[in-house]
Amino acid sequence: MNSSVITDSETLALREFHPFKTDGVTYLYMVPSAGIFRMDGPSDAILEALGKGPKVKTELINELSGQFNIDLLLETIDELIEIRAIGDIDAPKDLVPNDLPPVGFPLTTMVLNVTNKCNLACTYCYEYGEDKIVDTKYGNQPKFMAEETAKESVEFLLEESRGQDVAHITFFGGETLLNFPVLQDTVAYARRRAAEEGKRIEFSLTTNATLLRPEIIEWLADNQIGVTISIDGPKEVQDGLRVFHNGKGSYDVVEPKIKELLKRHKTRPIGARVTLTQKNMDVLKIFRHLTEEMGFWEVGLAPVTTQDQRDYAITSEGKDDMLEQFGVLAQEWLECALNDEHHGFSNVKDTLEEIHKGVSKAYGCGAGLGLMGVATDGDVSLCHRFAGSPEHTIGSVTDGIDRDKQGKFLVDHHIASKTDCHTCWARPICSGGCYHEAHVQYGTSSHPNLHYCTWVRSWTHTCLEIYGALAEKNPKFLNRFDA
């Protein structure tokens, strides 16, 4: 195909891809398609030769004909042209596609902020701390979501998840368990209504674990509710920033409750979600504590979202340190995967799944499209982090989605509008990153998260190397990411 338009006298040059090596084998991560191809001797040599500068095809073949058979070189050049790793030097760059999602794109996940009240006062909280965007204390939003609003939200999800067999509800807060009665009613109601509509709804919630009681744990296990615990690590870490309103640390309260939950609740995996700050950066210690001592199946770690001037904001040296520790855990994860064993570092697993499928994202996440947040009053926002913010509200569960507002959001946040990202090889996976992070950092959700570029590229590169190693040595392990 393409090869037929390249004549022998035309000049070949490298096109857009990111190379990585595992155990001496070169792989290309194609940009923007996100396909991964394994190179061999001749293809390596061709890429190396063109890496020094564009060459006329005949010259390239002459240069390499001492090492390889000419037919082999010609075939390999054709294949490299076909996957667009190389091409005519004058060929225009592929434009960044700017096609919008089709009208009627289904909603699959709804995050219900059942309360905006919390019994903890974590220093770094984006909902209550210095970077909050909604006045959760004196604002107009009700403190708790009413049972009626929760039911309307369920109806909204059933309607908007058109065509999907399964939909997801995640309960969020504030501290979710402060509104336990509404959780119970909503799950029962949603189950009944979903059955009537021939659908299935799955549930999960996030909690700080302070309010877990035996009867709540029973209910979570019986109802197969996925649970994510917000926790920062061992006592000295947890008690530093995750404190009650009187300043007292929360570790001693949550530790026995979490152990009880992990003992009783086996119907869904229970994960820990750690917020890393400049004040708690010992990733390895935190991870070991939460998996080995606490017994969590999976632990995911994310850097705090905040402005640079806060004393808990992670500095650029801190980001390097964090990356290095992530690298250590990632290598451990790989060792386990090579032996078909489980390792609870969920950050790797999530990225590998996207690498395996070859996702090339038009948006940093599904907010405002496949995922939406519902505030306590029933207003629908981009995601739970924007719940209650008028600027980021795109409808309500009673009146539906404001399609004009959603459409404008989808145009403004599309990768095609993020010119800064257009030369970055990691854009298929990153696509500019979290809208809330961008809003806090730059004052607008449509801004790409440029302060994380180096970090994202390094982390993606690490995960690509892991993927290469697995594809070579234990490819059947990757089957779990199929579907």
Next chain:
Amino acid sequence: MKHIKAVNQKAARIEAWVAYEAEQTQPAELDVVGLESRPPHEQNGPHFPLGCSLVFSPGWEADSAGGTAGLCQPVERDIFDCHLSCFWPAHVPDQLNHSPDWTSTCASAQKDWRKLDLIFP
């Protein structure tokens, strides 16, 4: 492909697409795409519209109601629609040969059209 190996799922799809395209290159198949009525998934690869005069997409000569009240306004909105695949009523730099990056700083024409600069040889 004999030498390069597709590793992830997307690469396998690219390989399948390349093989499919190679099969479809008989000259008889290369007809006027815009006049074909087969469904999109059976067409020969991407669909390149042949321009206003054939499919009559409203634009420079008439608006969607057939009148002239709602012509392309502002004109820069249509630069990507019109100057690449269709009639653009003014000279633009030659993007195929000499100025392939002319629009590279203009991700969204409506917003960034001021970045489209003159070309000084």
